[in-house]
Amino acid sequence: DTRGEIILSARDLTKRFAGFVAVNGVNLNVERGTIHALIGPNGAGKTTCFNLLTKFLQPSSGTIHFNGRNITNLPSADIARLGVVRSFQISAVFPRMSVTDNVRIALQRRRGDSFDFWRSQSVLSAFDDEALRRVDEVGLSEFAHVMAGDLSYGRKRALEIATTLALEPEMMLLDEPMAGMAQEDVTRISALIRKISANRTILMVEHNLSVVADLSDRITVLARGEVLAEGSYDEVSRHPGVVEAYIGA
Ligand code: ADP
Secondary structure: OOOOOEEEEEEEEEEEEOOEEEEEEEEEEEEOOOEEEEEOOOOOOHHHHHHHHOOOOOOOEEEEEEOOEEOOOOOHHHHHHHOEEEOOOHHHOOOOOEHHHHHHHHHHHHOOOOOOHHHHHHHHHHHHHHHHHHHHHOOOHHHOOOEHHHOOHHHHHHHHHHHHHOOOOOEEEEEOOOOOOOHHHHHHHHHHHHHHHHHOEEEEEOOOHHHHHHHOOEEEEEEOOEEEEEEOHHHHHHOHHHHHHHHOO
16 A cells, blocks of 8 residues: 555745745645645745646756655656646647547657657557547547537546546646636536546645535645645644635735
């Protein structure tokens, strides 16, 4: 049993932008197999933390370890190859291709091939079974041949998750997975996140606190670039500093 093991940790993570400290000495421990939420008011440093953990930004100081390995100085692509994958926005989905073809392309990318449209039909057919399995995994079987651009907003997010899962990440970073969603889609994507967390670790930034309460095993609250509280939803929501940070006192 590997539960309880730390899969991702940040020590004293700091990011300065021209004198402004956006992330200040953040310590973060994410346990394997958990759903861990990063919350906090606007400007708290959540997005910057995500960018540091996936090396879209270089930390000013501090260290990041994944599976015990120091990844602080690795480029983004290497971190993804090690198994830490960030979900991208819907714009990463090709709107004029079918749901299944979008997943096929992601599977082809996993092999490190560049996408070649002219070769694509024959090459992509090699991924048929796995693509359909991934489409099914995110509940889009009945939309397998629908053009991605014709999907509802929530289903596009599900497709985006499928293309991320195609990379077989050990850990997924989800940036506001419920942003802009109607309640029906929130319910559907919550169930999907819970399902994919069965054999993966998830770190998510999410503003919808009822989703955070429902899904998270552990929560880190950031405010003004620093960790304000950490614990279960009940623990952090009782923390006076957290209440204050949210009402802007
Ligand atoms: P959150 O995601 O919690 O809303 P951010 O990480 O986006 O917060 O931003 C934290 C702070 O850092 C904000 O005050 C923001 O204006 C600042 N910031 C973010 N990115 C940059 C940047 N590239 N240059 C300067 N300041 C930035």
